[in-house]
Amino acid sequence: MGYKHVQMPEKGDKVRIENGRLVVTDQPILGFIEGDGIGVDITPACMRVWNAAIEKAYGGKRCVHWAELYLGEKAAGVYDGDYFPEETLDAIKDLTVAIKGPLTTPVGEGFRSLNVSLRQTLDLYACVRPVKYYNGVPSPLKKPEEVDAVIFRENTEDVYAGLEYASGTPENQKLAKFLRQEMGADFFEDAGLGIKPISSIGSKRLVRKAIQYAIDNNRSSVTLVHKGNIMKFTEGAFRKWGYEVAKEEFGEITITEDEVWSEHNGQVPEGKIVIKDRIADIMFQLMLLRPAEFDVLATMNLNGDYLSDALAAEVGGMGIAAGANMADHVAVFEATHGTAPKYAGKDMVNPSSLMFSGCMMFDYIGWPEVTQLIEAAFEKVVGQKVVTYDFARLLDGSTKVPTSGFADALIEAIERA
DSSP, rough: OOSSSSOOSSSSSEEEEEEEEEEOOOOEEEEEOSSTHHHHHHHHHHHHHHHHHHHHHHSSOOOOOOEEEEEEEHHHHTTTTTTTTTHHHHHHHSSSSEEEEEOOOOOOSSOOOOHHHHHHHTTTTEHHHHHHTTOOOSSSSSGGGEEEEEEEEEEEEGGGGGEETTTSSSHHHHHHHHHHHHOOOOOOTTTOOOOOOOOOHHHHHHHHHHHHHHTTTTTTEEEEEEEESTTTTHHHHHHHHHHHHHHHTTTEEEEEEEHHHHTTTTTOHHHOOEEEEHHHHHHHHHHHHOGGGGEEEEHHHHHHHHHHHHHHHHHHGGGOOOOEEOSSSSSEEEOOOOOOGGGGSOOSSSOOOHHHHHHHHHHHHOOOHHHHHHHHHHHHHHHHEEEOHHHHSSSSTOOOOOOOHHHHHHHHHHOOO
């Protein structure tokens, strides 16, 4: 495939999909998007750490060939003002696996969220957010080590589908008239209106991916998080469809929480994954009080958005929160925080969110040794209280280092491993 501005490396092999599985050689081409704002600081730092870990893990036998792709402000400079070039979308689909720094998302007026547009255009229907504690990281919990969960958030439906009609517009008035006169609805005049689509297709493929992840990663349970007690035909339907997927497609390996108690006296049979559900507001409380009881969480878009950030705060905050947006095979890994433009170019922010998202990426392509080296180095460096400013203000006796300095410390620990 020919590109106008994207330059593919001269060496390396594209990740392929054969018989429903990724095929990754020892010399894969992976895409990267630098990102806006602090992307100029964290992306180069992370690439140095990733490359050092790859070299240490495989001694030159494996190597990533990086292809730079463009979205956001950098893309606008390359593609004559286009923040969301079609060429980049084509390249992501061509490469299958990519990683990106944070992208500008203006509040209110302006172009639509690039992150949401990317997910919907490429149908990256699952936002996957692992949340676990690393030794030495400051946390508000007494026992943060009990937090080890992976959130599967549906990415394309719910209120994020963009079906909104502003107060006073002809579209709003037409919909309001229909709802009142045809459907008997009652709501305030001049209300902004939004539609919340939750489908069987969207719900089932999300839960299916969550259960398959639990199987592949030896996780013990999948919890469906919803507000189905109030929104019975959207969030309640999500719950119903989730149980259906578990029973119809994974019946030999899954068991419901009710069955555990009614048929096995509360003891989970060996080899079974428990499927359970919790009301969303209660789930937030439980993840503070009894986080060890939960493993994989599957939820709709808005609840998942809240829950992902709340859980990240329990183990160190968004500065170290990893994430990815996935289709059946195409996956875009990302920094989960914003662009922080006031810090851009100052070499001071924590690169760990993007770095750990890269670890997710290497796990995804079957290179777990890279992740193991980086996580061990991170705990060693943070354990010595060598940290960026965000952790330095929370840790007494710490040594504050810049973004590049933190990367240097990690690389040194990796090379000494």
